[in-house]
Amino acid sequence: MQASKTSYDVVIVGGAVVGSATAYFLATNPDFKGSILVIEKDWSYARSATALSSSSIRHQFSNPINVQISQFGTDFIRDFRTHVVVDGDAPELGFHENGYLFLAGDEKGRAVLERNHATQVSCGAQVRLLEPDALGARFPWLNLEGLTLGSYGERGEGWFDSSGLMQGFRKKARSLGAEYIEDEVIAIHRQDDRIVSVTTKGGQTIACGTLVNASGTRGKKMARMAGLDIPVEPRRRSLFVVDCKTPLPGVVGLTIDPTGVFFRPEGQFYLMGTYPKHDPEVDPDDFDVMHDEFEEEIWPILAERVPAFEAIKVVNAWAGHYDYCTLDHNVVLGPHSEVRNFQFANGFSGHGLQQSPAMGRGLSELITYGSFKTLDLSPFGYERVPANRPFLEDAVI
Structure with missing residues (x-):
């Protein structure tokens, strides 16, 4: 698929939830008058972190700005239809506010x-x-x-349709003029302290005023194409859907054992997993499920914590990836300190889905005004990377 032009004011690499949120907030900002191109290599999104996540949002973080980011996310999700409706149609997110x-x-x-x-x-x-x-x-x-x-x-915490959130952003952005193409960036061209263009696998060279790196687990690879580097790597996480012989009574929230193993309801079933603590950096194309992790760690721990889980049966399983920030488990957001028109949105460490509304809005503000106008997201800036100055988040699952 070819882009309709050879030059855009903003080129976003990666069209899943963070890239599409950025496109949405740019397209809906009356002060942004530029053109937007989103380059996404797989329009099925089947292996995107968005589709393979546990699809949840929480306010229980250790860092105040992360709490505020998710509070905005909750408000946005609750009023999602109003924000993204196109010709009377909008995805239903099915927000289960179970905590x-x-x-x-x-x-x-x-x-x-x-x-x-x-x-x-x-x-x-x-x-x-x-x-x-x-x-x-x-x-x-x-x-x-x-x-x-x-x-x-x-209140304010629970789970919802992750693909619906992404598709709502995407459809609304496209309805307002943002262009999407299914292609892959294979080269980024830089002249001194500026990105000037990208080349796609489809053979196009496209000039850009600003480049946004929203490419998920390929974020480090994309940065290196521009001669830049970030402490972000793919970490695999396997999730398991189980049937339980004795359903749990009452309201059941997303429950995190002290070991980090967690579960939540998934329709009539239960979704289980743990944070990616065993694997080092993995190939972003490696989606092998770690069944041994379930048998040796997840099930034994949860069967002890929830006696009803002694009798369960796995009915589905998949593996996805965190784009894991090894510096401090927080996203690297905003411009490189020297290459100012290269904007990072990498290293969400499992929080990208729930943080996408606030982060997309923040990036749109940086691109439009040169600074944040709502939430001050500057603590996530790239400058902390070369300074080795972590902005720590302790509550990572």
């Missing part, structure tokens, strides 16, 4: 939840700390052995 339940298994874990809770409520998040007795009363399916505290999101 996240973080569990602490010792005094150190308790102190972390208490510290994070203070941060969260200072930002207006509706999060409640629950002592073991209160946990047992509210979630009778839990084995309370070894638990010291729980932290539960009363």
Whole structure:
């Protein structure tokens, strides 16, 4: 597929949820008058991190700006139809606002939840700390052995249709003039401190005023095409859908055991996994499911924590990837310190879906105005990378 022009004001490499959110916020900004091209190598999105994620959003972070980013995301999701409707049509996201339940298994874990809770409520998040007795009363399916505290999101947290979010952004952006092509960037051309053009596998060389790197697990590869580097690498995470002989009663949130193993409802089934702690950097085309991880770690831990899970059967499984920031588990966002028209949106470390509304809006502000106008996202800037100055987020799952 060929682009209709040879030059665009903004070229976005990667058309999944972060790239499409950026295109959407540019296209809906009345102060942005430029042209937008989104280059996405696979319009099926079947192997995108967006499609393969656990499709969730939470306010329970350790860093205030991450709380605020997800609060905006929740508000956007709740009013999604109004934002993206085209000719009376918009995706239904099916937002299940069941909350996240973080569990602490010792005094150190308790102190972390208490510290994070203070941060969260200072930002207006509706999060409640629950002592073991209160946990047992509210979630009778839990084995309370070894638990010291729980932290539960009363509102604003849950899961939704990730592909619907991405497709809503994409369709609305296209309706407002953003152009999408199915192709792959194979070269980025730089002259001194500026990106001047990209070349695609389809044989086009396309000039650009600004290049946005929203290419997910290929973000480091894309940066290196421009002679740049970021501490971001693909990390594999396997997810498993199970049928449980005895369904859990009442409201069940996304529950995180102190070990980091988690589960949540998935229709009549349950989705299970853990954060990518075993694998080093992997090939972004490696989608082999780590079945041993389920048998040796996920199921034994959850069967102990939730006795009903002793009798479960795996009915589906898949592997996806985090674009994992090894510096501090936070995204690298915004311009390179020297090559100013190269904009990063890389290293979300599993938070890209829920952060896409705020990050897309922030990038659109940087491109249009040269600075942030709503949330100040400057702590995520590239400058912290060469300075080796981590902007840490502790609550990573």
